[in-house]
Amino acid sequence: MSKQLCLGGFMRPVCLHTAWWRHPSAPANANFHWPTIKSLAQKLENACFDAIFTADHLALMPMPPAALRRSATVTSYDPLVMLSAIAACTEHIGLIATGSTSYEDPYLLARRFASLDHLSNGRAGWNIVTTVNPEAARNFGLENALRHSDRYARAEEFFDVVTGLWDGWSDKALTMDKESGIFSDLEKIRPLNHKGEFFSVQGPLNIARPVQGWPVIALAGASEGARDLAARSADLVFGNARSLETAQQFYRDVKARARALGRNPDEIKILPACQVYVGATREEALAKKRYMDDLVHIESNIPNLSIRLGVDCSGFDPDQPLPELPVTEQGQGNQREWVALARREKLTVRELAKRAAESGTGELVGTAKEIADQMETWLMNEGCDGYIIVFHTVPDGYDDFITMVVPELQRRGLMRTQYEGNTLRENIGLPRPISPLDK
Amino acid sequence: MSKQLCLGGFMRPVCLHTAWWRHPSAPANANFHWPTIKSLAQKLENACFDAIFTADHLALMPMPPAALRRSATVTSYDPLVMLSAIAACTEHIGLIATGSTSYEDPYLLARRFASLDHLSNGRAGWNIVTTVNPEAARNFGLENALRHSDRYARAEEFFDVVTGLWDGWSDKALTMDKESGIFSDLEKIRPLNHKGEFFSVQGPLNIARPVQGWPVIALAGASEGARDLAARSADLVFGNARSLETAQQFYRDVKARARALGRNPDEIKILPACQVYVGATREEALAKKRYMDDLVHIESNIPNLSIRLGVDCSGFDPDQPLPELPVTEQGQGNQREWVALARREKLTVRELAKRAAESGTGELVGTAKEIADQMETWLMNEGCDGYIIVFHTVPDGYDDFITMVVPELQRRGLMRTQYEGNTLRENIGLPRPISPLDK
Incomplete structure (x- = not known):
């Protein structure tokens, strides 16, 4: 079989574009309207x-009120629900939920993902995040997020506990013999007896080994800590590259x-996230992007500018040139670059x-051809193994990609026309982990 | 409208009878086989x-291995999944999940139940448990369960945090005005800023106020602490009475x-759990019960006897009379009663x-008539407001009740023939809590 793209659809939130919900065709409540969510999932x-990918934030997004009140992210479902x-x-489609190693509990998380894996007949995936947002910390009894190194040390131990709990069940643990009345072989269900720096967990789980052995493990993040944890633990790695070279x-x-x-490097898949605008012509695609970007109110954009410049820009006159800026401790390098851009292009x-x-x-x-060309180039040249597709609005962004780009990718043999395997691991081409009890 | 029974179906585990899975018609894997679970839910x-009721245990059940290996409880889904x-x-049917106040986190639990309530369009319920099993404690970093008073103090604070988070959103918080681009009115989404003995939670939740205001709150337990918490917090109270008088x-x-x-006492519903055997004749029903009880291996029964007698009975010859017992510290009163029974009836x-x-x-x-008679008597005489029905096997226990007892109850006007309301609260006849922000 020729090389194929691994494609995830970003579904929580339904879109990342700030103004997606203002599009005339968009149901503004899509993030918490079940008939819409169901229909999008079935389209994918x-x-x-x-797979479907769901991100998570364990708090309102840390934005100033003027921007937050314009954001549809204030209300979304819990990813696992x-x-x-x-x-x-x-x-058939895989189901990847984000779960935080800083604020979830490993026994409960292991059981929930095992449950989803059984219920979906082997389609669950766990996207490991360490959750840096300080607003989230304050919803869980802390004043601030753990330091970076502690977050990753905790994540590593959390991962070991969760996978250790899954491995505590042999595939052959359940005999379910009506004649003798013996339901399970307890020799094949073992406690974990983990005692570590962050967790102390006896086990075993009270659910059988997941259909996939382990649900698929995903991880994002570009830091050293994230890359090391990904190299050790992840099946899928989400990236964020903007050029083939950085990819x-x-x-x-x-x-x-x-x-x-x-590890076999073919068994770790790199999937950059990518927002797609597709049109019958390049001009049509660009017009869609312009239309969406113009729907974004400046109050939603100002916080990003404040971050880049390291100063609060909310008082600036939006239709004047950038004023002279006070020198600040923070973000100097970035500030110089953005000020230079403003002066050079005479931007308001x-x-x-x-x-x-x-x-x-x-x-x-x-166009679909242009987009498929770039995807193919990246796939064939060590830029990626696939993408997490981010849609610009609902349902148009989904429909555009599905009716225009997907057929082009299928025509080139870069995407399946029907599911080959039964589980997410089988469809992506990942091995099924074997429990030590079965070795 | 005449008085009607409020009926819940006990679905996790699918049955409580130890031998349910040995019945010839039973799929032994029903507790973690989705097509079976789906079909049972649709039948109800x-x-x-x-409503559907789901219990939970956050560990394997605390039984000796000889009994545990015969128990189908070793593997079940997480209730919320x-x-x-x-x-x-x-x-239409309500969805009541058990959630532990000792081992879950209140922010995550509030968000998950709110998500289920939105997703189901107002059908979620939370059964509050404090989790006494010491095996569960050891899955969450503790050596033993909290003491009774601490468990209930924590449960009370946990409940206040969860309902406080739900109340942090006004019903009118979401404007979703495409024209102005304002999605929410942040004046109507308030932080909780809770700082208590057990929890410190800032809030607000990142999901809108549940459809029902609060999901329905359920609680079981006969202790003083449980009764007080129920009287203060619960919409549904699960009991366990064996006679009309104790009920x-x-x-x-x-x-x-x-x-x-x-509180208005009509707005707190008392529902004893009740296992039902129904037949065309009383003899047929009794034969069903005998058949099921005979399927239970003595290794499954011995642990219960050990508890009653306060001594380990696993070495006793099952077909001889009860031997003379050593005097123990524990369970003396109960021991005397059970020894007397054994001697009086000359039991092996x-x-x-x-x-x-x-x-x-x-x-x-x-018969259906006899069962409906008793249910009607209890309902009309302050014995209960309804029942949590426990089925003896799958699918026969479900089918027996649904095809024989339900029509008899409907004929008497004691049960609906179609759902009247949209939400669980509406169907049970419970008011919708109003957020302080909307008063």
Whole structure:
């Protein structure tokens, strides 16, 4: 079989574009309206996506009120509740939920993902995050997030506890013999007896080994800590590259780290997130992007500019040039770059703020052919193993990609036309972990 | 409208009878086989049950290995994952999940139940438990469960945090005005800023106020602490009465406590759990019960006898009379009673163990008419407001009740023939809590 893209659809929130909900066709309540969510999930499955991806934030987003009140992110489903419901009305697509190693509990998390994996017949995935938002910390009894190194030390131990609990069940633990009345072989269900720096967990779980052995493990983040944890633990690594060159650097670095740990680098898939605007012509695609970006109110863009410049820009006149800035401790390097851009292109504050706010993910804008060309180039040249597709609005962004880009990718053999395997691991081409009890 | 029974169906585990899975018609894997769970849930909805109830244990059950290996409880879904999936393939039935105040986190729990409530369009319920099993404690970093008073103090604070988070959103918080681009009115989304003995939670939640205001609150337990918490907090109270007289004592006590706190006693519903065996004749029903009880191996019954007698009975010859017992510190009163029973009726150890193991819930055995008679008597005489029905096997226990008892109850006007309301609160006849922000 020729090389194929691994494709995830970013579904929580339903879109990342700040103004997605203002689009005339968009149901503004899509993030917590079940019929909409169900219909989007089924669209992605009909298009043969590998998985649905759901991000998470354990607090309101840390934005000033003027921006926050314009954000549809204030209300969304818990990812596992949402994916459990989606599991019941899909058959093939993978279901990847974000779960925080700083604020969730490992016994409960291991059991919930095992439950989702059984319920979906082997389609669950866990996206490990360490949660840096300080607002989240304050919802869990802390004043601030753990330091970076502590977060990753905790994440590593959390991962070991969760996978250790899954491994505490042999595949052959359940005999369910009606004649003798013996339901399980307790020799094949072992306690974990973990005592570590952060957790003390006896086990075993009270649910059988997941269908996939372990649900698929995903991880994002570009820091050293994140790359090391990904190389050791992840099946899928989410990236955020904006050029083939930076994508290749990330791709080769993560694969090299995995190889150095004795892993097969083909069994760790690199998937940058990418927001897509597609049109019948390049002009049409660009017009869609412009239309969406113009829907963003400057109050939503100003916080991004404040971050880039290291000063509060909320008092600036949006239709004047950038004023002279006070010198601050923070963000000097970035400030110089953004001030230079404003002067060079003679941008108003409004225009500069719009540039600063451009999607945090990579972007692809063009015809289906142009988009498929770039995807193919990246896939064939160590830029990526696939993408997490970010849609610009609901349902148009989903429909555009599915009706225009997917057929082009399928025509080139870069995407399946029907699911080959039964589980997410089988569809992505990942091995099934074996419990030590079965070795 | 005449007085009607409030009926819940006990679905996690699918049955409480130790031998349910050995019945010839039973799929032994029912507790973690999604097509079976889905079909049982839809049966209960078609029969117009008010709600599905799911219990939980955060560890393997504390039994000796000889009994544990015979128990189907070793593997079950997480209740919230299971009910989220059921929400997606039902439309009317309530969805009550057990959630522990000792080991869950209040921010995450509040968000998950709010998510289930939105996703199901107002059908979620939370059964508050404090989790006494010491095996569970050891899965969460503790050596033993908290003391009774601490468990209830924590439960009370946990409840206040969770409901406070739900109340932090006004019903009018979301404007979603595409024209102005304002999504929410932040004046109507307030932080909780809770700082208590057990929890420190800033809030607000990042999900809108639940459809029901608060999901329905349920609580079980006969202790003083449980009754007080129930009278203060619960909409549904699960009991476990074996005679009308003890049922009335419990019913009147809980309603009096609620009234003393200024609550309307009609808005707190008392639902004893009850295992049902129904047949075309009384003899047929009794034969079903005997058949099930005979399927229980003595190794499953011995632990119950050991508890009653306060000594380890696993070495006793099952087919001999009860030997002379050593005097122990523990359980003296109970021991005398059980020894007297054994001597009086000349029971073997096997026979005595079977008596000791009889279902922990109440039982109803008889024809549909006999069962409906008793239910009607209890309902009309302050014995209960309804029942949590426990089925003896899968699917026969479900089918028996639905095809024989439900029509008889409907004929008498004691049960609905179609759902009247949209939400669980509406169907049970409970008011919708108003947020302080909307008063």
